[in-house]
Amino acid sequence: MTDLLDLLPDEMQAFLAPGPRSLTEPAGQPSYRARQVFSWLHRGAGFQEMTDLPAALRRKLAERACAGSLRVQECQTAPDGAAKFAFATGDEHLIETVLIPHSNRSTVCVSSQIGCAYRCPFCATGRRGLVRNLTAGEIVEQVIRVQQAIRPQRVTNIVFMGMGEPLANYDAVMKAVRLLNHPWGLHIAARHIAISTCGLPEQIRRLAGEGLQVALAISLHAATDELRNRLVPINRKHPLAEMMGAAREWVACTRRKVAFQYVIVPGLNDTPEQARALAGLLKGLVAMVNLIPQNPPEADKPATQPAGRPDPGPAFAFAHRLRALGMEVAVRRSRGAEVLGACGQLREREEGAGVG
Numbered sequence: 001m002t003d004l005l006d007l008l009p010d011e012m013q014a015f016l017a018p019g020p021r022s023l024t025e026p027a028g029q030p031s032y033r034a035r036q037v038f039s040w041l042h043r044g045a046g047f048q049e050m051t052d053l054p055a056a057l058r059r060k061l062a063e064r065a066c067a068g069s070l071r072v073q074e075c076q077t078a079p080d081g082a083a084k085f086a087f088a089t090g091d092e093h094l095i096e097t098v099l100i101p102h103s104n105r106s107t108v109c110v111s112s113q114i115g116c117a118y119r120c121p122f123c124a125t126g127r128r129g130l131v132r133n134l135t136a137g138e139i140v141e142q143v144i145r146v147q148q149a150i151r152p153q154r155v156t157n158i159v160f161m162g163m164g165e166p167l168a169n170y171d172a173v174m175k176a177v178r179l180l181n182h183p184w185g186l187h188i189a190a191r192h193i194a195i196s197t198c199g200l201p202e203q204i205r206r207l208a209g210e211g212l213q214v215a216l217a218i219s220l221h222a223a224t225d226e227l228r229n230r231l232v233p234i235n236r237k238h239p240l241a242e243m244m245g246a247a248r249e250w251v252a253c254t255r256r257k258v259a260f261q262y263v264i265v266p267g268l269n270d271t272p273e274q275a276r277a278l279a280g281l282l283k284g285l286v287a288m289v290n291l292i293p294q295n296p297p298e299a300d301k302p303a304t305q306p307a308g309r310p311d312p313g314p315a316f317a318f319a320h321r322l323r324a325l326g327m328e329v330a331v332r333r334s335r336g337a338e339v340l341g342a343c344g345q346l347r348e349r350e351e352g353a354g355v356g
Contacts, residue, residue: 002065004041005144006137008175009184012038015065029057035184041067042140042185044148068141070095075149085146089114089138093131096163097142099150106150107157110142112173113164118198118234120219122263122294125163134164136175143180143188158188161196161217167203177212190214196261198234201246208253216250217290218243220260222269223277231269244281251286258285263292266311270318279325288328291315310334 007015013034033053040050047053047062061067069090077083083099098109116123117130147155158180160166166173173195180188194215197204207216222228228235235243247258260282264270278289293310312331319329 003067003069003135003137004037004061004065005068005141005179006135006175007038008178009034009038009182033057037061038182038184042144042179042182044144068137068144070138070141070145072145083146083149085142085149087142087145089134095134095138095142097146098162099146101150101153105156106153107159108143108146108155109159109162110139110176111162111164112139112160112166112169112176116164117168118165118232120198120221120232122231122265130164133169133172136172136179139172139176140179140185143186147186155186155188157192157194159194159196159217161194165198165200166195167197167200167207170203170206174207174210174212177214181212194259198232199238199243199246200234201238201242204243204246204250208250213254213256215256215259216247216254217259217261218247220262220278220289221265223274223281227269227274231263231265240281244285247287248285256286258287260287260289261292262289263294264315264318265294266314270314270321272321275318275321275325278322279327282327288330289322291319291329291331293332293334 002015004012004015013031016029016033016037017031036052037050040053046067047058050058050061053061070087072085073088073094074086075083081101085097085099087095087097089095093114095111095114097111100107100109111134113133114131115128116126119126119129143155143158160173177190177193177195180186180193181190190213194217195207196217196219198219204216204218207214219232220228221231222235223240225235225239228240250256251258262269262278282289293312293315312334315331319331322329
């Protein structure tokens, strides 16, 4: 059965067009039906809610296609307004999506894979390995379902920083970006969409050539190969020199700043030596560093640590060192700790309890 949320407008038109597989053989549907169906779907409507479509067409759509495949398994809201959604897929796996509200925008952090193959030691998602890629429709549907939940507020920003490595699911992620950006649907500006990666050079170069004004965030976490090999295992295959070469090509091609994500592991990657190495690594590059206080999985928290709340002190201390070296730095505010807002935490808890 075709998931219509996985179809771009031209694919939707082909699905509804005249031909031997037409929904209303032999005449097919007029071209404007594609826009109607696409717009309804991206508002989260079911087929019977598409009231400007003929009843016969709605019946045939329900017989031959589906309007998404996710269902809400759980939703938790933290005191700071952040919300964590656990969605069950059609094949009974869990994926996580996080809403991060701000005073002037609403950001949705989406997953692009079920699990992750890259096994960074501080990431809960990687502990269980990769199950499969998500389809473009499954990625887009996460945003649609969150948008339904927060009406009349509007989702304004998307970050591909949830479960999985987005650039390892390249084609589906690019298709999802185009679906989310399309004016018939949610119409989220490409400049308000950020794609995170652990550092896949070939895919970074491909992304630079897509002509999309998306933002790029690279999970760096260490400024030397010796340490990054431990914290980001893909570095053994694609060391810093190779990854940084791709990052510099990205900036040269897109004229856009690249953000480097840096989870602080106190006493390991926040030393004066790492600060100096980081300043040298990024010298001359239009970039900023986002420091992230470490948020360990539930099983690793000390008994004295509040529920999921990381200690921001080491991140602020490291930020002071980097600013003294002339670098642009921000410390990410922790959101959603009470609802296991860090990537993979809720799935880890639910699957530990036999869910999914």
